[in-house]
Amino acid sequence: xxxxxxxxxxxxxxxxxxxxxxxxxxxxxxxxxxxxxxxxxxxxxxxxxxxxxxxxxxxxxxxxxxxxxxxxxxxxxxxxxxxxxxxxxxxxxxxxxxxxxxxxxxxxxxxxxxxxxxxxxxxxxxxxxxxxxxxxxxxxxxxxxxxxxxxxxxxxxxxxxxxxxxxxxxxxxxxxxxxxxxxxxxxxxxxxxxxxxxxxxxxxxxxxxxxxxxxxxxxxxxxxxxxxxxxxxxxxxxxxxxxxxxxxxxxxxxxxxxxxxxxxxxxxxxxxxxxxxxxxxxxxxxxxxxxxxxxxxxxxxxxxxxxxxxxxxxxxxxxxxxxxxxxxxxxxxxxxxxxxxxxxxxxxxxxxxxxxxxxxxxxxxxxxxxxxxxxxxxxxxxxxxxxxxxxxxxxxxxxxxxxxxxxxxxxxxxxxxxxxxxxxxxxxx
Amino acid sequence: xxxxxxxxxxxxxxxxxxxxxxxxxxxxxxxxxxxxxxxxxxxxxxxxxxxxxxxxxxxxxxxxxxxxxxxxxxxxxxxxxxxxxxxxxxxxxxxxxxxxxxxxxxxxxxxxxxxxxxxxxxxxxxxxxxxxxxxxxxxxxxxxxxxxxxxxxxxxxxxxxxxxxxxxxxxxxxxxxxxxxxxxxxxxxxxxxxxxxxxxxxxxxxxxxxxxxxxxxxxxxxxxxxxxxxxxxxxxxxxxxxxxxxxxxxxxxxxxxxxxxxxxxxxxxxxxxxxxxxxxxxxxxxxxxxxxxxxxxxxxxxxxxxxxxxxxxxxxxxxxxxxxxxxxxxxxxxxxxxxxxxxxxxxxxxxxxxxxxxxxxxxxxxxxxxxxxxxxxxxxxxxxxxxxxxxxxxxxxxxxxxxxxxxxxxxxxxxxxxxxxxxxxxxxx
Numbered sequence: 001x002x003x004x005x006x007x008x009x010x011x012x013x014x015x016x017x018x019x020x021x022x023x024x025x026x027x028x029x030x031x032x033x034x035x036x037x038x039x040x041x042x043x044x045x046x047x048x049x050x051x052x053x054x055x056x057x058x059x060x061x062x063x064x065x066x067x068x069x070x071x072x073x074x075x076x077x078x079x080x081x082x083x084x085x086x087x088x089x090x091x092x093x094x095x096x097x098x099x100x101x102x103x104x105x106x107x108x109x110x111x112x113x114x115x116x117x118x119x120x121x122x123x124x125x126x127x128x129x130x131x132x133x134x135x136x137x138x139x140x141x142x143x144x145x146x147x148x149x150x151x152x153x154x155x156x157x158x159x160x161x162x163x164x165x166x167x168x169x170x171x172x173x174x175x176x177x178x179x180x181x182x183x184x185x186x187x188x189x190x191x192x193x194x195x196x197x198x199x200x201x202x203x204x205x206x207x208x209x210x211x212x213x214x215x216x217x218x219x220x221x222x223x224x225x226x227x228x229x230x231x232x233x234x235x236x237x238x239x240x241x242x243x244x245x246x247x248x249x250x251x252x253x254x255x256x257x258x259x260x261x262x263x264x265x266x267x268x269x270x271x272x273x274x275x276x277x278x279x280x281x282x283x284x285x286x287x288x289x290x291x292x293x294x295x296x297x298x299x300x301x302x303x304x305x306x307x308x309x310x311x312x313x314x315x316x317x318x319x320x321x322x323x324x325x326x327x328x329x330x331x332x333x334x335x336x337x338x339x340x341x342x343x344x345x346x347x348x349x350x351x352x353x354x355x356x357x358x359x360x361x362x363x364x365x366x367x368x369x370x371x372x373x374x375x376x377x378x379x380x381x382x383x384x385x386x387x388x389x390x391x392x393x394x395x396x397x398x399x400x401x402x403x404x405x406x407x408x409x410x411x412x413x414x415x416x417x418x419x420x421x422x423x424x425x426x427x428x429x
Numbered sequence: 430x431x432x433x434x435x436x437x438x439x440x441x442x443x444x445x446x447x448x449x450x451x452x453x454x455x456x457x458x459x460x461x462x463x464x465x466x467x468x469x470x471x472x473x474x475x476x477x478x479x480x481x482x483x484x485x486x487x488x489x490x491x492x493x494x495x496x497x498x499x500x501x502x503x504x505x506x507x508x509x510x511x512x513x514x515x516x517x518x519x520x521x522x523x524x525x526x527x528x529x530x531x532x533x534x535x536x537x538x539x540x541x542x543x544x545x546x547x548x549x550x551x552x553x554x555x556x557x558x559x560x561x562x563x564x565x566x567x568x569x570x571x572x573x574x575x576x577x578x579x580x581x582x583x584x585x586x587x588x589x590x591x592x593x594x595x596x597x598x599x600x601x602x603x604x605x606x607x608x609x610x611x612x613x614x615x616x617x618x619x620x621x622x623x624x625x626x627x628x629x630x631x632x633x634x635x636x637x638x639x640x641x642x643x644x645x646x647x648x649x650x651x652x653x654x655x656x657x658x659x660x661x662x663x664x665x666x667x668x669x670x671x672x673x674x675x676x677x678x679x680x681x682x683x684x685x686x687x688x689x690x691x692x693x694x695x696x697x698x699x700x701x702x703x704x705x706x707x708x709x710x711x712x713x714x715x716x717x718x719x720x721x722x723x724x725x726x727x728x729x730x731x732x733x734x735x736x737x738x739x740x741x742x743x744x745x746x747x748x749x750x751x752x753x754x755x756x757x758x759x760x761x762x763x764x765x766x767x768x769x770x771x772x773x774x775x776x777x778x779x780x781x782x783x784x785x786x787x788x789x790x791x792x793x794x795x796x797x798x799x800x801x802x803x804x805x806x807x808x809x810x811x812x813x814x815x816x817x818x819x820x821x822x823x824x825x826x827x828x829x830x831x832x833x834x835x836x837x838x839x840x841x842x843x844x845x846x847x848x849x850x851x852x853x854x855x856x857x858x
Binding site for chain 1: 511512514515516518519522525526529535539541543544545547550552553566567568599635636650653654656657660661676678679682683685686688689690716720721722726764768771772773774775776777778779780781782783784785786787788789790791792793794795798799801803804805806807808809811813817818819820821822823824825826828829832833834835836838839840842843844845846847848849850851852854855
């Protein structure tokens with residue numbers, strides 16, 4: 001853990017290093033991924049079968065290519081009642097929050113007599129990547145699938161690796177609850193290729209979202225433009241801004257809730273009390289010792305954890321904007337006034353009773369959020385990622401007389417005479 | 430030009446080939462671009478100077494690295510009055526249309542007592558790529574710059590190559606009118622690298638938009654995630670749906686207004702009258718002969734032009750949705766009913782008096798639109814490309830008691846005990 005004090009002479013430099021350190025995979029998998037995508041494009045299902053045998057160790061013809069709806073429903077019905085109710089509450093709250101994101105169409109006629117507007121439509125089909133193993137989270141499936149369904153996507157396809165053929169029943173239950181239409185037992189870059197190009201078995205989709213390892217992320221990046229994708233995701237991160245009135249173990253628990261995700265995750269505390277900073281550091285050690293995920297959380301905290309004490313919280317927004325963190329928790333007396341000054345953040349958690357983890361599951365807003373300072377320019381996942389806008393324009397003869405000559409002048413100045421001609425041939429008619 | 434009739438036995442197959450043919454550059458510039466970006470990242474301005482000398486044939490230290498505001502203003506003041514008024518009308522109408530796109534913030538408390546919301550902010554800085562030579566269009570500068578300024582972007586940077594040091598005065602005039610803050614005389618992949626990474630002279634930006642050649646497009650793709658970018662753009666295209674009541678030369682002019690952009694552009698006509706199809710084909714030849722851009726337009730029309738006659742316009746929406754064209758013109762008696770069935774299109778132009786070219790300049794909606802079937806999943810440029818959304822969540826003790834236990838159950842099921850702990854440590858307190 002890195003301990004910084006804003007009043008130290010070397011602070012600006014040390015903080016700049018925290019900001020510029022992206023903690024992202026340096027492995028260059030571009031060439032490997034390009035070869036895999038080429039293979040899927042050329043050989044389709046045969047490539048998927050070969051690559052699944054190689055990477056996941058099972059034969060799709062034997063284990064089955066997909067998981068049918070009845071199996072997903074059975075997984076849901078078999079859930080322990082408390083867990084089932086929790087999943088239902090999460091789904092319901094996510095649905096309600098995202099339903100309010102549906103954009104409105106526009107249609108109006110302006111003073112020049114020009115009718116203008118825009119119509120939003122859902123994409124026809126979306127593909128969701130669901131990782132296998134440690135990161136196979138039903139909550140993540142809900143956070144990707146429900147916005148797609150709320151947007152009106154008719155065909156929602158999950159691809160997920162099932163190492164040695166084993167499926168995750170929680171993921172299948174969530175797929176049932178979210179209304180997923182197809183579940184394919186393929187993962188890795190080849191699964192993303194199948195979604196983008198289509199194979200004999202898997203029809204192509206228009207948008208691919210969902211988290212994945214470096215190969216999956218690179219496949220999405222290479223296929224950007226063939227399909228739409230969500231933002232490239234890096235390691236998770238939290239910035240907690242907390243005063244000394246918070247019980248130290250609560251803040252310690254918040255910091256560790258990010259640290260336990262992965263050794264590359266990052267937790268940062270900003271506080272206005274140096275003694276409190278030390279108290280939280282101590283509480284982190286106590287909390288760590290009691291965690292089943294201690295090994296991961298300890299590595300993350302030791303390597304990437306940061307505690308910064310500042311003279312006044314007035315300094316915090318500038319630091320927060322530079323970090324542009326995925327999650328920002330503000331546990332102070334007046335969290336609102338700090339939030340108003342934070343322009344760059346994925347999601348903000350206000351007050352002492354809003355641990356970030358409620359946002360991961362049941363609050364309602366999406367937990368797929370920009371990481372690695374991408375909150376400077378990108379947003380969390382929303383229904384808009386599964387929709388697109390078509391603008392429209394309608395002129396009558398009078399409107400064309402009013403604004404057409406200006407377009408003719410500009411087209412001629414740009415050296416595009418056919419543009420000018422398509423307008424002038426309709427003027428004075 | 431390819432002449433198809435929907436009633437011919439081979440139609441489905443021939444049409445599928447039109448749909449799948451992307452007409453995009455097959456040149457693989459990925460490795461070249463990666464090397465250029467590495468060079469800019471490592472050597473900054475020195476790399477920019479070397480690459481500008483190599484590709485644009487001038488010495489930046491002699492010609493000047495940037496164009497100052499006074500020079501842009503002088504270019505604007507020197508405009509011929511009709512052209513200046515046309516540019517001002519365009520800017521004013523683009524501004525009005527995009528101002529209405531500004532999204533609304535949300536802030537509400539739901540039945541469980543959970544406060545939820547979302548706040549939109551502009552990115553701090555945006556970079557606009559403006560091509561040199563044939564494709565240096567002032568209209569394109571307005572269409573990129575004005576949405577950024579309407580969004581509230583404080584620093585708006587143009588990069589543009591000036592081959593042999595020559596600048597385009599129309600582009601400078603448009604930069605002045607749109608309120609561009611900096612104009613740098615660099616182009617190519619290296620200019621995009623400079624915007625993303627920053628150099629000593631050019632501070633980094635958060636979003637890069639604007640059209641460019643294959644190198645520029647590949648640089649944007651490789652930097653996606655370091656900065657935000659607009660959609661990958663391919664050759665321009667128009668689908669015209671027209672009945673026999675339209676004067677053939679008008680429809681011919683509309684088809685050629687796309688064809689004159691580039692030999693790879695595509696113009697497609699769908700009509701319900703085979704004799705009218707022939708009349709338009711004849712009119713295209715007459716119009717071509719009178720065009721200063723005849724060479725480009727003829728090559729585009731000969732190689733990529735398509736005329737399809739259908740038995741009824743009832744067939745048109747399915748064809749239009751499969752093509753998902755950038756521009757769709759509907760010149761029929763009841764364009765509205767066809768538009769309602771077209772889900773995938775960049776922009777729709779309704780009626781006999783709405784040639785697509787009015788949308789390129791003065792109608793108001795953005796002319797930066799998805800090409801190459803990307804209207805299936807992406808939208809034209811808008812203020813949203815220069816903004817991002819931060820969600821927020823606030824719970825009090827009662828709200829946490831209400832929804833917290835469900836989050837604890839899910840966190841435990843996902844094997845994330847620190848997530849559960851950050852909530853449970855606040856329950857029953």
